[in-house]
Amino acid sequence: MIRFFDSIVVGAGPIGGYLSKKLNDNGHSVLLLEEHDEIGRPFQCAGLVNPAAMETIGLESSILTSIWGANIHSPNGKRVSIGDPKVPRTFSVCRKIFDEAVVMQSIATGTEIMLSTKPVSASIENEYVEVNIDGPNGSETVRCKLLCGADGAHSWVRRKFRMGNPTETMIGFQIEVTGYSGDDGMLDMYTGESIAPGFFSWAIPTGETTRLGTWTKANLMGGTSSEEFMSRLIEDKNLNSRFADCSEVARFCGPVPSGIVRRPMRERVALFGDAAGICKPTTGGGIGPGFKQVDMLVPLLSNAISENDLSEVRMKALSSKLKQMKRDQRKKRALRDAFLTEMNDAELEDIFSVWARPEVTDLINEFGDIENPIPLGVKMLREVPEFRRLAGRAAKAILWS
């Protein structure tokens, strides 16, 4: 007997789990495949989940620390502090607990999960997709109307069906430490060519420990390893007191794919989350945008599944719904490039001098949202005369990208 499901979802990360639950909620049967023997491992994340995404999933029990503010450090150690202790901006979570709970929610709504199991081949037929899977009990052939790839940055589904590549893939490297001397409820962001060329490093409080990380792009690394950037951060003379008592308890490294792929949906196949290149170019966050993508597409896909019309034409029409997300990513990337990635350290110091002025810090506090920096970017370009000179290219980027 060949088992038949409305959908097979490859990858039981947070997006695969959430997608499976949403498909169940719409009355569809789901088989969820996970190549590892447990959920939430290996861990490759700073674990920040914004309030909107947390509300979507309702997993407050996974929160380690609520974060209301940020200290942003210039390459020479100038500091600009933003935030309001009364307004939580983001939460750091235990990803293991978070991912497991998301997947448990899908199992509770009827998803069948197979651990230590992955697809080895798949073919698109007239009425279904046939998938051969390999697991602890051997091989099996299963069929579905819709095959979903929520299988992360190196997506097998994306490669198998030649659906393109994310516009850019950053490299994230992180260590978890005890003994970091940060400020309660605040994260730290560090900038500078020597520690995170074109991007930033971070220190995120996570209860007993702190996650120290750095991210950048391979073409900006100039032959230096991520580990070396991290060592430089910890040994930086301007910042050293914060790191003096740090003791490492774990380390992780992982890709951050950003920029939706050329063909996120095709006949009977759709990509979600990291597999589709959904991460934000400004923060690397992929959980919130992945949930949004699911919320946007599942109602439309649900109709198509019910009618068993998942033709190339229909899927192409549905994927046009992602155009706005794609445009938004492009604008954010252009803004990030103009204000950060394409700045040298001297230009960044100039920017920090302006940010440090009380009236500009007030502006940042009122309009600043790292999740959506465009309103603040536009406001600063309009109201801060120095930024007109510094960020002429940002204006162009926002207007034309």
Ligand SMILES: Cc1cc2nc3c(=O)[nH]c(=O)nc-3n(C[C@H](O)[C@H](O)[C@H](O)COP(=O)(O)OP(=O)(O)OC[C@H]3O[C@@H](n4cnc5c(N)ncnc54)[C@H](O)[C@@H]3O)c2cc1C
């Ligand atoms: C250093 C770093 C820090 C980050 N910090 C944040 C942050 O603070 N906040 C945030 O929102 N995002 C962050 N991200 C991004 C975030 O981790 C991802 O966007 C998020 O995990 C994407 O979820 P996903 O379900 O799409 O993919 P994943 O979490 O990668 O899950 C994919 C799942 O698919 C499984 N899988 C893969 N291939 C197969 C296969 N062939 N068969 C079966 N199963 C398979 C994997 O084992 C995995 O369980 C960070 C990333 C990095 C690298």
